[in-house]
Amino acid sequence: MREPRNCYHVLGLSPPVTAEQIRSSYVRLIKQHHPDRIRPGASPLRLQQLQHAYHTLRDDGRRADHDQALLEHAQAHRADMRRARRRISRLEHPRRPDVKGPGSSWQRPLIAASAGGLLLLILRVVLTP
Structure with a gap:
């Protein structure tokens, strides 16, 4: 399972956040990574990531979907780690x-x-x- 992009980390935030915190972080970062301010030939990828993160977090419905995807990924990761620990334990301590x-x-x-x-x-x- 591929880890979903954490929009909070892209904007330099950690939940819970307010709409004002999201907006101020977005404005600050968009000014830093605006094409007019960065060197020629720089990748526009960071700017696209910022725009996607802001678009996702500013809407309550999309933010709830994003939070749910992060939660499901974390739960699946914990389950995978438990299975791996059990397998290792079986190898280290045979019956x-x-x-x-x-x-x-x-x-x-x-x-x-x-x-x-x-x-x-x-x-x-x-x-x-």
Whole structure:
């Protein structure tokens, strides 16, 4: 999931903000990044980002949609992190042997490690003069 652009950060704000704070931040930044004030050949991307952020945050409906998208992204990110921590925990702490029978998932890393060790031993014997 791609992170939605945070319009608050584009304008240098953090919620909750008032309409006056949004407007004053927009005016201040638009003056800094106006095409007449920046060097020739500069990218108009920052100006477009500012205009989009202001357009989004000045309308209450669009701002509510934006806030909801940020919230949903944060919740999805937290869920992904929980899943990743569980996976790492399972790798670091495999199940006990008495929980499952032979050939179970806890034995696979041991089998792979012993097979890799055996392969290294064979290569050492073969390649040693």
